[in-house]
Amino acid sequence: MRNRRKLLTAALVLGAFGTVRAQSSGDQGTTLDVGASAGVEARIAPEEMSSRAGSLVGEMESIQSRLNALQQQARESRDIIKLNCVNDKLLQVKQLLNIADAARISLSESISTHNEGDRYHQYTVITVSSEKARSLRDEAEACIGEELVFNGRASIEVQAPDVPDDPTRTDPFALASFDIERPTYATPFL
């Protein structure tokens, strides 16, 4: 059962960048068709590429840690459905991490041998693996559902005009009247 799942995950990952592999393997002289994202990355210097690959793998390791935590949480809640759900995602992430680790080693070799085509290929493998791992992390979060339960204190943002002078605060009657009538000196007394 476990072997079959591994094979399935590997097939998914390879399928995701199968086109890349097909276009780049073997003949180094052919055009590298890596799609739009790879095209953007085509100008990355080797040092920069190595650094980014390290970051992406590091991020995947963090994702794996997060899923381990979710797995423990599911165990504590004794919810077998949540646990199976998280286990499935965690397994796939581990496999993706293995693939990314291998690709990173290959990337270093390609850089040292100045193999430009393979360098970009290995980098693409790492990138796609990372993206897939992120997706799996979100799915695992959904398995537990905690993040959707509490998103902080509820608040309502009301869009209303800013009226600094509220004309409804006091009644409109007696707009110009004195509070009390002053003597207007019509008599010696008043």
Added chain:
Amino acid sequence: MTRTIKLGLFGLALSAMATSTAGAQTAETEAVVEGPGVALGEGAVFHPAISVETGVVSNVFYEDGDRANNDPVASAIARVVAGFSIASQTHKLAEEETPAIENEGDEENPEEPPPPAKVDFRFGAQAILNGYLSSNDNVQDQTDVGVGVNGDVTFLPQGDFSVRLADEFIRDARPHNFESTGNLNRDYNHFMAGGTLQPQGRTISVGARYENTIDRFESDEADFANRLQHLIGLRGEWRLYPYTKFFADASYGFFDTLGDPSMQVKSKSNPLRLQVGVGTALTEVTTLRGYIGYANGFYDQGTNFSNVIGGAEFGYRYTQYGRFRIIADYNFRDSLQANFYRDYALLAFLDQQFGLFVFSADGGVRLRKYESVLGNVGGDTSRDDVLLSGAARLAYLLRDWLAITARFEVTVDQTDYTYMAGGITDSPEYTRYEAYLGVSAAF
């Protein structure tokens, strides 16, 4: 509360003080200034305030100077105003406007609004010493103390049914309108009790109220003008939009002389008022308040008032820190020295803040007509006056609790009315200028 907002409130309070129609001798009971106050427990705040100012009054006795012996008498004057108020933390002054200064509070983490208060209250008192600095004995004798005390409490202000009790007492210290050692000091008290029904979530409210007014002169020679007034009223309000509210009000009064009935020289009356009005924001910076109605004085004797009444106020905030208002009004009031007076009034008000300077000005004209002037006055039974008033005030905010203030006021009463007193024909016309410079502190 940030420093900025406190400055803004301070300026507003000064402005509120400045726009008071009360004269220099009056015991003003409105909020003079108001800082953040001193918390008394969790529910109340204590606000002490003191002002000291000195100035000049051009015409202490409101003389017109049309005879050899009644030239206006000028005097220097020193005023000390000391007061305090205790208010619940949720209390908001009825005329308090939103400060035209941005709140620098933490908008990312706004404070949690407090739970609805069961009681909203404000109590305050003021004492105003008017010291005339003159070698003239008659002027010196006008030195006196005005007093103002007020209280306003609302039970369950946000409940379905709220009850409000309010009272205002004023001791008004004022010289005669001729040079003498006497005065026209006066005690005025207005009480109101009412209830308002507004079920939660509804935009319509209805209420009923009772009002009582006692207006009593301290000297025996003027007690013929003492008045006792009862009034009952019904009020309905409909808040159609957040900044649009319609009002309907009906009131009926029982006005009579206060004291010995044999001294009665003034007609009883039962004034009726039926009015509808609206307060609305036309745009974010323009406001309109207006009303129209019918009033009848139902005076037992003499001339009666029965006519349509109405008025409108337009306000425009032309900058964040500046606003002006224009008021046109036609109404009538029961009078001290006649059955009633009616006014055509056209008034303008301006408030502007320049940094730490707060400037305000107002001016207006009232075309006033008295009907059934009291018989013991000795003149015609009808009198027409043109009342002109103008004022300019400036405050410089040294601190959020301390300000230097300056103000200039002018009042002109023009009339062709004359009367006989001691064999002399006199006119009640006068022109009076007042200028003051002082310091105000509010905490």
